[in-house]
Ligand SMILES: Nc1ncnc2c1ncn2[C@@H]1O[C@H](COP(=O)(O)OP(=O)(O)O)[C@@H](O)[C@H]1O
């Protein structure tokens with residue numbers, strides 16, 4: 066489903082953010098991507114949702130080599146990858162429902178179906194009564210769940226989450242992990258970056274550890 | 283699918299207008315301001331040019347006939363003059379009419395003319411030229427042609443005045459076009475910048491839409507519609523303002539001004555012109571909003 070082959074990423078500075086990364090992820094796997102801050106987790110995930118391109122090496126998603134893909138096709142590949150961004154990337158000027166509707170509108174879903182699906186995922190993350198709130202009126206944990214709801218709204222086969230428990234207390238963290246687990250059970254391939262050792266130890270999942278841009282375990 | 287898309291574009295454009303009222307309001311006001319200035323100038327130019335054309339039309343050639351030609355010959359000369367293609371109208375004044383006119387203009391002082399036995403005034407044609415044919419070169423050409431005709435004594439027209447007047451008209455036209463060009467370039471630049479502002483206010487939204495898999499056209503179309511609406515409403519507001527200003531001018535100042543410029547009535551834009559202004563502004567809105575994306579869609 067996902068395969069990286071000797072991937073390097075350099076942002077233009079002296080040191081590489083990613084060095085010789087090779088691994089593959091099968092359909093339906095749940096993977097923790099760990100490593101200290103600055104190890105290259107976000108960079109690696111960005112390669113997977115095509116926000117960055119590898120300096121060297123190849124990235125395959127659904128069998129498609131993303132470095133040779135036609136620019137016109139990129140949006141369609143992105144629709145197969147739901148992303149929970151480290152900084153949420155919610156649009157604060159519109160409501161929660163409108164935020165969650167984005168990926169559905171992008172697919173060309175009719176308005177009525179969009180409304181139904183938005184309510185369904187809001188219920189799924191337990192925010193059905195916040196549909197009309199603006200993101201800034203919500204707590205951090207609630208915003209995080211909105212971000213997750215948006216990422217899974219169009220039921221993508223791949224879910225990428227960049228430190229989705231970043232600054233939540235342990236109880237909310239468990240809620241989020243349970244949610245991710247549930248999404249995984251429903252068939253999605255999940256890759257979740259975290260630097261939280263407790264989570265990694267508590268849930269026994271496949272682990273990819275990064276250190277200074279290299280895979281260290 | 284097509285209708286889902288189109289309805290999405292329109293809904294999105296309208297919700298954008300609502301979500302960013304300040305920026306779109308500012309953009310509309312800017313477009314309105316620029317179009318207003320430009321149109322006010324255009325209206326001024328059109329009326330000044332119209333005024334000058336009116337003045338130019340008053341140029342006539344006076345063709346004096348020799349005393350020894352008969353009526354049949356007069357007819358022949360008239361036909362020959364009319365057949366010149368730059369000539370639009372020929373009016374005949376007989377010797378008697380000329381004298382009567384002279385007497386009438388002197389009025390009371392007819393004593394001046396008492397001593398005259400013979401009528402010394404020649405019969406004449408007053409020759410008007412077609413519109414746009416009143417250039418000095420043209421007029422001289424026509425004058426020379428008529429001057430060579432049998433039975434024509436003399437052709438008189440305001441040669442010096444015509445030359446100067448034409449230079450003046452040409453200057454007004456050139457200056458008008460130059461200033462208009464500068465104005466429209468400035469307007470386009472200002473409007474382009476406001477559209478840049480619209481796009482920049484959407485930067486975050488555009489980034490998110492790209493990341494959740496929006497195609498470029500999906501992002502562009504609603505903004506294009508917004509640009510279109512901004513151009514449409516901006517220019518409509520500008521024209522509305524101009525109509526008010528124009529009628530205010532006509533009500534309060536025209537009488538004073540008309541003392542200087544004569545009885546030429548200023549005209550507002552024709553419906554075609556109004557449609558053209560609104561159309562151009564709308565098009566500018568579309569093109570401006572599209573161009574403002576620049577490199578922003580590269581993610
Ligand atoms: N856009 C960028 N431009 C330049 N350097 C970057 C950029 N993003 C990340 N880096 C650098 O790449 C390295 C890895 O960063 P990142 O992938 O964000 O790590 P992590 O997510 O594990 O904390 C860091 O040294 C960081 O400074």
Ligand SMILES: [Mg+2]
Pocket residue numbers: 106107108151227
């Ligand atoms: Mg990170």
